[in-house]
Amino acid sequence: MLLGPGDDAAVLAAPDRRVVVTTDLLLEGRHFRRDWSSGYEIGRKAAAQNLSDIMAMGATPTGLFVGLGMPADTTVEWLDALSDGFRDECALVGAGVAGGDIAKSDTIVLGVTALGDLGGIAPVTRSGASPGDQVAVAGRLGHAAAGLALLSAGAVSDAFAELLLAHRRPEPPYEQGPRAAALRATAMVDVSDGLVQDLGHVAAASGVAVILDPGGFPVSAPLADAARQVGADPLDWILTGGDDHALAAAFPPEVRLPPPWRVVGAVAAGHGVQVKGRAEAPGGWDHFRG
Amino acid sequence: MLLGPGDDAAVLAAPDRRVVVTTDLLLEGRHFRRDWSSGYEIGRKAAAQNLSDIMAMGATPTGLFVGLGMPADTTVEWLDALSDGFRDECALVGAGVAGGDIAKSDTIVLGVTALGDLGGIAPVTRSGASPGDQVAVAGRLGHAAAGLALLSAGAVSDAFAELLLAHRRPEPPYEQGPRAAALRATAMVDVSDGLVQDLGHVAAASGVAVILDPGGFPVSAPLADAARQVGADPLDWILTGGDDHALAAAFPPEVRLPPPWRVVGAVAAGHGVQVKGRAEAPGGWDHFRG
Numbered sequence: 001m002l003l004g005p006g007d008d009a010a011v012l013a014a015p016d017r018r019v020v021v022t023t024d025l026l027l028e029g030r031h032f033r034r035d036w037s038s039g040y041e042i043g044r045k046a047a048a049q050n051l052s053d054i055m056a057m058g059a060t061p062t063g064l065f066v067g068l069g070m071p072a073d074t075t076v077e078w079l080d081a082l083s084d085g086f087r088d089e090c091a092l093v094g095a096g097v098a099g100g101d102i103a104k105s106d107t108i109v110l111g112v113t114a115l116g117d118l119g120g121i122a123p124v125t126r127s128g129a130s131p132g133d134q135v136a137v138a139g140r141l142g143h144a145a146a147g148l149a150l151l152s153a154g155a156v157s158d159a160f161a162e163l164l165l166a167h168r169r170p171e172p173p174y175e176q177g178p179r180a181a182a183l184r185a186t187a188m189v190d191v192s193d194g195l196v197q198d199l200g201h202v203a204a205a206s207g208v209a210v211i212l213d214p215g216g217f218p219v220s221a222p223l224a225d226a227a228r229q230v231g232a233d234p235l236d237w238i239l240t241g242g243d244d245h246a247l248a249a250a251f252p253p254e255v256r257l258p259p260p261w262r263v264v265g266a267v268a269a270g271h272g273v274q275v276k277g278r279a280e281a282p283g284g285w286d287h288f289r290g
Numbered sequence: 291m292l293l294g295p296g297d298d299a300a301v302l303a304a305p306d307r308r309v310v311v312t313t314d315l316l317l318e319g320r321h322f323r324r325d326w327s328s329g330y331e332i333g334r335k336a337a338a339q340n341l342s343d344i345m346a347m348g349a350t351p352t353g354l355f356v357g358l359g360m361p362a363d364t365t366v367e368w369l370d371a372l373s374d375g376f377r378d379e380c381a382l383v384g385a386g387v388a389g390g391d392i393a394k395s396d397t398i399v400l401g402v403t404a405l406g407d408l409g410g411i412a413p414v415t416r417s418g419a420s421p422g423d424q425v426a427v428a429g430r431l432g433h434a435a436a437g438l439a440l441l442s443a444g445a446v447s448d449a450f451a452e453l454l455l456a457h458r459r460p461e462p463p464y465e466q467g468p469r470a471a472a473l474r475a476t477a478m479v480d481v482s483d484g485l486v487q488d489l490g491h492v493a494a495a496s497g498v499a500v501i502l503d504p505g506g507f508p509v510s511a512p513l514a515d516a517a518r519q520v521g522a523d524p525l526d527w528i529l530t531g532g533d534d535h536a537l538a539a540a541f542p543p544e545v546r547l548p549p550p551w552r553v554v555g556a557v558a559a560g561h562g563v564q565v566k567g568r569a570e571a572p573g574g575w576d577h578f579r580g
Contacts, residue, residue, distance in 0.1 A: 002308055006495070007415050008343040008480050009312035009406070014304035018292055022299035025357030025393045025401050053298040067315030067401045103315045111315050111357045111401020116299070125297050190298050205296070 001063055001098045010099035012063045012115060019062075020116035020123065022053035028108040036151050039078040041168040042108075043085020048170045049192060050114035051093055052245040055177030056190035058124040059116035063098035064090055066112055069105030093174050121181050129187040129206035129250035133267040138180070138247045138260045139173040140166060141195055141217065142234060145241025146226040153230045163226055172245035173260060180249045183257065188249040194240040196273045199248055206250075209270030212239070214277055216264030239275060291353055291388045300389035302353045302405055309352075310406035310413065312343035318398040326441050329368040331458040332398075333375020338460045339482060340404035341383055342535040345467030346480035348414040349406035353388035354380055356402055359395030383464050411471050419477040419496035419540035423557040428470070428537045428550045429463040430456060431485055431507065432524060435531025436516040443520045453516055462535035463550060470539045473547065478539040484530035486563050489538055496540075499560030502529070504567055506554030529565060 003011035012019075024046070026032060032042050047064060054061045066086060070079070083097075090096050095114075103109075129135075147167025150160050172190070180188055187206055189198045199210045219227075219234045227234040250267050251257060293301035302309075314336070316322060322332050337354060344351045356376060360369070373387075380386050385404075393399075419425075437457025440450050462480070470478055477496055479488045489500045509517075509524045517524040540557050541547060 003413060003415065007413075007417075008346040008478075009310045009349070009404075009413075011347070011408070011413050012309050012311060014307055014309045017304055017307055019302050019304040019309045019405065020299045021302060021353070021355055021389060021403075021405065023355040023357050023389060023401065023403055024391045025359050025395075025399060027359055027393055027395055027399065030393060030395070056298040057301070059299070063311070065311055065313040065403060067313050069315050069317055069399070099311060099313060101314045103317055103320060105315075105317055105320070109315060109317065109359070109399055109401075111313065111399075111403075113311075113313055113355060113401075113403040114299075115309065115311065118301070123293060123297075123299075123301050125293065127297075188298075 001096065005099045010063070012098055014117060016118045016120060018118055020054055020057050020059040020118060021113065022050055023111065023113040024050055026110040026112065034108065037168045039081035040085040043082040044089040044169050046110050046112050047086045047089035048172055049245060050112045051089065051095070051174060052172035052190045054114050054116035055172070055174050056188050056247055057116065058121055058178050058181030058188065059118045060178060061093045061095040061114055061116045063095055064112065064114050066097055066100040066110065068100060069103045069109030071106060072104055124181050124185050124188040124249070126187050126189055126202045126205035129202055129208050129267045131208055131267050131269045132253050133186055133250040134253055134263050135199070135210055135212070135248065135250050135265040135267060136257050136261045136263045137195070138176040140171070140244045141191065141246050142223055142237030142241045142244070144170055144243035145237040146223055149230050149232060150226055155229050160222065160226055162222055166244065170243055170245045173247055176247050176260065180247065183251060183255055185249040185251055188247060191244060191246040191248050193242045195248060196239050196275070200273050202250065203271060203273055209268045210265060210273045211268050212265035212273065212275045214275060216262065291386065295389045300353070302388055304407060306408045306410060308408055310344055310347050310349040310408060311403065312340055313401070313403040314340055316400040316402065324398065327458045329371035330375040333372040334379040334459050336400050336402050337376045337379035338462055338535060340402045341379065341385070341464060342462035342480045344404050344406035345462070345464050346478050346537055347406065348411055348468050348471030348478065349408045350468060351383045351385040351404055351406045353385055353405050354402065356387055356390040356400065358390060359393045359399030361396060362394055414471050414475050414478040414539070416477050416479055416492045416495035419492055419498050419557045421498055421557050421559045422543050423476055423540040424543055424553050425489070425500055425502070425538065425540050425555040425557060426547050426551045426553045427485070428466040430461070430534045431481065431536050432513055432527030432531045432534070434460055434533035435527040436513055439520050439522060440516055445519050450512065450516055452512055456534065460533060460535045463537055466537050466550065470537065473541060473545055475539040475541055478537060481534060481536040481538050483532045485538060486529050486565070490563050492540065493561060493563055499558045500555060500563045501558050502555035502563065502565045504565060506552065
């Protein structure tokens with residue numbers, strides 16, 4: 001950060017002569033609830049989803065900008081916790097909040113923008129996947145969706161602490177973004193709306209089909225337990241749940257992928273996303289419908 | 291724009307190896323009303339206030355990012371008009387909308403971020419003013435405040451068309467930002483909250499006082515007429531009215547300022563902003579109070 005908050009605008013270093021930019025709007029009641037998540041958790045999650053978008057391009061975050069709308073009776077404690085959440089999540093990737101804006105609002109509104117630097121590499125877009133590529137995933141899938149389902153069902157218990165926390169505070173596999181670029185990923189996406197939907201964007205942008213193998217998705221014990229508790233199919237959460245901010249990428253077939261990358265399918269000629277053994281691809285989280 | 295909307299993030303050129311960034315949150319009912327401004331005007335104004343912040347650093351805008359929250363019943367016509375407004379205002383400075391996000395919301399929410407390039411110069415901050423500098427302004431002052439007062443009073447008539455339009459669609463003197471930098475401005479600020487308040491930021495950041503001469507503010511005929519109509523003091527609008535996005539800057543005393551720059555005061559030792567002949571500096575628009 002060359003010039004921080006307190007002027008008309010901030011100045012950030014952009015050593016690569018290109019800057020990667022993403023923006024998200026997070027609204028109370030739609031994207032988070034203050035009775036389900038603390039200010040700290042909301043700050044971490046809001047930062048996480050933007051930082052993850054930067055790293056899904058193969059870039060490294062350089063700064064975050066936060067427009068905050070809030071009711072007049074918002075407590076200083078809540079604001080401090082929100083700010084701490086942003087700070088701690090940014091610190092995971094060596095970035096910080098470099099500027100922002102504040103306004104009075106009836107509910108909490110967060111307009112978050114993240115910037116990143118490509119360090120000389122080509123951005124990994126959604127459009128470079130080719131038939132024959134392997135499709136792989138890094139990070140959790142379905143955990144945040146399970147946590148949300150448990151909260152919605154009022155099934156909050158210590159037995160599900162990990163899943164509840166996954167909803168409140170995603171743990172994107174940040175460093176795997178630039179690492180996938182180094183492993184010659186041909187296309188990459190941040191799984192924010194659900195694996196099938198987000199890979200659908202890759203399929204459409206690349207003009208290919210993505211074939212997923214359900215055998216590539218082992219169901220963890222907590223996920224199986226939670227699914228039984230609320231009467232859901234854990235594979236639905238894995239395939240269509242958003243908010244975990246895993247990374248999904250296509251790689252040339254000859255690339256040997258190190259952990260935590262795990263192969264979950266392949267790219268083929270055609271279009272759309274198919275899940276072997278399922279008649280129809282399930283939907284995902286629709287931003288606007290939500 | 292190297293990579294536009296449709297991926298996890300966009301990629302913009304940053305030839306200077308530094309990037310200037312500003313973000314604003316605009317909320318329906320607080321910052322605009324749909325019954326007072328068209329979608330087109332709201333788009334132009336939202337773009338204008340961010341582009342103006344970039345140019346107040348002496349930089350040139352390179353791209354705008356828009357997070358849009360909107361009710362499900364928002365019409366396509368309104369959205370198209372909003373989008374046209376963003377496009378047309380950005381076109382004035384050779385930039386465009388490079389990315390964004392969309393969410394469902396009870397009211398219209400706009401989270402706008404603008405990026406800019408410094409082209410090799412040092413950013414003109416708020417902190418460089420020295421005693422002896424002249425203080426000058428480019429652009430309109432008080433017009434938007436007069437328009438807002440007329441709308442609030444229900445005094446809408448063709449006689450005040452110019453002032454009403456000034457509220458709905460500011461016309462920042464964009465090119466004067468980089469030009470002031472070339473004229474060796476020592477400090478500069480975008481007048482968004484009111485001249486006295488915004489110069490107060492310059493005084494505080496620079497550790498100086500700013501002395502304004504009311505003789506530097508001729509009251510135009512429409513402004514005088516509007517003030518009579520609603521029983522206001524036109525000088526109050528000029529000194530404290532926000533939203534015109536004029537530029538105010540300090541320059542070394544020897545710089546001969548070309549139009550449209552007009553000298554309105556001087557920098558002195560001390561602190562705060564004083565208006566000659568007025569006992570107390572009037573306040574400005576307080577973002578949070580508003």
